Amino acid sequence: MMMRMSGGGVCCDREYPASKMAASMEFSLEDLPSDPLLLILSFLDFRDLISCSYVSRRLHGLSGHNPLWKGLCQKYWLLSESNKTQKGQSWKDLFQEFYGNMGRYIDHYSTLKKAWDQLKTYLSQKCPRMITSLKEGASEEDLDAVEAQIGCKLPNDYRCSFRIHNGQKLVVPGLMGSMALSNHYRSEDLLDIETAAGGFQQRKGMRQCLPLTFCFHTGLSQYMALDSMEGRSRGEIFYQCPDQMAQDPSAIDMFITGSSFTEWFTSYVHNVVTEEYPIIRDQIFRYIHDKDCVATTGDIKVSVSTSFLPELSSVHPPHFFFTYRIRIEMAKNAHPENICQLDTRYWKITNANGNVEEVRGPGVVGEFPVMSPGKVHEYASCTTFSTTSEHMEGHYTFHRLKNKEEEFNVTIPRFHMVCPPFRVSAVRAQGSTSSLLGPPFDENSSDTDDYEEGQGLNIPPPSGRCPRHI
Template structure:
């Protein structure tokens, strides 16, 4: 009837408001919208919408010649669609790591392998009779581990009598180490140190007190060989890998030369004049046990000088004295000469000589001219099963 208002329907909206509404729709719902009517189909195929989805799900910024954004999304989905829930965060993590390695560790970057194919992953799964976790599979599609030579991608720890560096294994090498031993049943190695044999594993089933996806170091049980002990490093691959990369690119792990060292800064810094002393720690699973409880850590003590300090303040560590106290208040005194495992940072100096004392939980005696750091390691026993 004349004069009556026309009912408002969404399909009567102008193009711009409808495109704005469609921009909040996920790719599956957008495909369903295209089946509603001819107008919706035309709008749902708009290139700006699929460009946004390519960026969101696949981190794609460049459109190949002769390709459309909707076609690029479909092609990528056919290849990587099973990983769409985990691909973007893992891909971004790898991109962040690649950028860091290109800038700071080019020789380590050169050891990374290209991505594995679906055929390779299926062949490995058939060989071991287990399905790999989706996030691990996705990471392998991006980079299939690294070559077993030189420095390990997954970090190093060095003390006077021991040096470990863990490589990230490719899936074919990992398959060779797949274990059906009683204490490591259904465990696939993720990392390997060629010097020490230290390995991190991922559980492929809920067995032995572990949950599928758990990443762990195996801990030999000294009291009962039937018990499977483990140091849990991550509840799933994504958590384990992404946390490690955040620490690397965030410079929470020190970089010496082109080698990443897994010493975590504790935030404990002592300051005396222009000299700072900081402490970082690293867990040593290769020297640790759960039964009986015996956990080992390495301590890295680093001394630095304010770059704006006067040349008259430059110095060299002459002698050290530390008191290491565990949770049971057991005190151990560590002392000796200053220059141990030295990495020297030269600083302008003068002919003036003298001595500077830094006191806290111990003391340091300095003489002018050079600045360096010391690495100290010790062992302690405490607690029960732990998560690192």
């Protein structure tokens, strides 16, 4: 039995053929209203949208609908209404123009352009002089010439970023962060592609590695592997770390800082713009602050941030160097009678093996700060250890100025220092242990609060070269 519409009702027709039923329900694409078709097309990517334009005259017309291309322009090229007005083009034409120029980078452009825009907006407010060091983007021809020079292909995300900005001028401070401790200073520039190509490595142990950053004071660079060889993965970014216990100079360990250029750059920008990395004296300092690493005792708050120094560390022998920055502050609404002075410090240091070391000493970095309402005292110190992690905690002992007999302890919160991921050299990984030299290593860490300089960070003049000093 078949059901069909008849007049205003439904009738039964035992002999109504199925073929006639289907024919009566056939309709053309031309019969469909535009709105639902446009809604469907709005879910398509630009490649599929272009394909649809070849299906029929109707879809060809609808696939050029301006709002569809507006969304694609915003998604892939981060374009705004003002960009469209300035260009005086349709959204589709605008998309095609950008695609013609940057189409090979369409999977990377929006992520990297957004990161660059966020970084520049933040720096323009916090340290504008760093903005002036940025170079204009490189051309496709420039990047192709570098590839021809080094005989190696550059990752597309790296090329994309350098189309936006070709690194920075060789200045101090560097865009990629600074660190200062006593007479040790590091500040890393983001190298332009021409300078980077000049430092391209082909020596054994560092083959096919391109420098991304450079520090004038330490000679330190972060490198990107342009091919998978010698134990590295293509696109991986790392600090080189010579194996000090091997006779073979090609035995180079790596402290890994990124799995790809995009991951490396965007994670750094995130730390800067969210103020995980503080701005100190118009420079980006690469201290990481755990927001839970804060302890309040009465009206005094202590917070800690830490940083790993690869240039003073090694994998073999295991020697991991960290600096920590401590901020002590008294509440603004504290009673004036609570003014106090720091006398001593106590540290309990526990390494990854569970070994505990206790350290007691007078003051901090040779100073005995007086804390009054609203006062902030900051200082930097360091510790070294031979296991891949350790944590520190402790307290300061203060006395009230109005009553020296009144002593009390202020808690220093527990903070963890974890060595970044590292990979041993291919020489060692292949079991070439006969080349190892050197005495057994000491597993004790050392707190050097006694030896660092006073409050704040002592940053040497940019023109001076700072020797390593632990």
